[in-house]
Amino acid sequence: MFSRRKWLKFSLRSAIALMLTLVISACVVRRADESNSASTVADSSTAITVYTALEDDQIQNYLTLFQQEHPDIKVNTVRDSTGIVTAKLLAEKDNPRADVVWGLAVSSLLVADSQGMLEPYAPAGLERVRSQFRDERNPPHWVGIDAWMSAFCVNTVEMEKRNLPIPQSWADLTNPAYKNLIVMSNPASSGTGFLSVSAILQMMGEEKGWQYLDALHQNVAQYMHSGSRPCKAAGAGEYPIGISFDYRAVTQKNDGEPIEAVFPQEGSGWDIEANALVKKPQINPAAKTFLDWAITPAISQEYAKSFAVTAVKTDVPIPQGYPQEPLKQLINNDFNWAATHRDRILQEWTRRYDSKSEPKTS
The missing domain is CATH 3.40.190.10 (Periplasmic binding protein-like II)
Structure with a gap:
């Protein structure tokens, strides 16, 4: 049995030892946490x-x-x-x-x-x-x-079946013979769609530009939520004409699809x-x-x-x-004008034409 004095000494030593253990453990944990934190920062x-x-x-x-x-x-x-x-x-x-x-x-x-x-x-x-x-x-x-610039993807096989000429210009696309045969990128979701709409408004002026888009709308079967989708649809024969962009048109043609890549005579939006x-x-x-x-x-x-x-x-x-001479194909494009008026143009376009937009996928 311990004497009271020995017991107090033992208790004090034990308490000191326990405190030292806790302090050392805390230091180790802190260093480990700091190490883990540093590792996280390094990884991120x-x-x-x-x-x-x-x-x-x-x-x-x-x-x-x-x-x-x-x-x-x-x-x-x-x-x-x-x-x-x-x-x-x-x-x-x-x-x-x-x-x-x-x-x-x-x-x-x-x-x-x-x-x-x-x-x-x-x-x-x-x-x-x-x-x-x-x-x-x-x-x-x-x-x-x-x-990148506007280009038409035209399925030559489908056009031949219908005995229709291949469009060479923006003006050609309003030919009533193309009714419901054209698909185009939706400018509200696609930069390709927006650069084409912006080009038309800049080339023709807004009043005549909207009149042109009204006429084009009569021939459009659907506005698609992707710059490349109209070309892919044309290549697959779903629609004969897709208003898309250069890379997709040229790539599909060079890959052997029955596509004619057409750069409109009036110039391309870009x-x-x-x-x-x-x-x-x-x-x-x-x-x-x-x-x-x-x-x-x-x-x-x-x-x-x-x-x-x-x-x-x-x-x-x-x-x-x-x-x-690709630089000559590009219209005079005012990017600041396009950016400043982007929301207004898209609101007006949506009001006029959104009824033909393809359904949005979730």
Whole structure:
């Protein structure tokens, strides 16, 4: 049996030992937590979220090059049509999810920029980018990579069956013989649709432009929620004529589909596929690395295999099926006008023509 004095000494020693154990344990746990926290930060800093409207069959080829150069950075892509990506960006204005926007229409980026959503950034190698393909401010708020333009996808087999001529111009599309034979991208959801509508209003003036669109509407069977869908529908023989864009028309023709890629005689509407850094409280350094890479000569060579006009000059020949002087095919396009009046144009277009839009999928 312990004496009272020995018992008190033992209790005190035990208490001190217990306190030391708890302190040491707390330090160990704290260090472990700090280590785990640091690991989480390190992991998150090597992953970025990229919003894009580039075509699905382009994205993977492009990203393969990025991963070869930067295997430590994980790229999470969110891909959709231009209108949907734009709406998503604007909806997230107060809590941005994206780090980078890659290959979105300049007319959309200008809308986002007007609301203070873009962080100015001059990517490495900016001097290689043609001046008309980048924001003139220094540092720029956006930088282009290529241009895409309006084109018609015409199924030659279906047109021959109906003994109909292949349309060569915007004016030809109002021929009553084409009633219910045309599909077109919906400008409210598709950048391709918007650049075509914007081109018509700019080329003809708004009064005559809306009159033309009224006449075209009589021949349209459906407005589709994708820039490429009208071409795919034409290639499959669902409809003989699809108002779409250059890359899709040329690619399907070169892949052996019975498609004639037609670039309208009056000129093509066009837009710039461009990149931007999303303004956030903390900018991920990996986002800037991605934007640096996105205008390098190596990836620009890949852009040039799909498009006739690129922001960085390359030695890649113009892809087969394009006009040999593609710059002459482009209309005089006022991007600021298109961005400023975008909402008004889409509201008016929807009021007039939305009855023929394809159902939206959930």
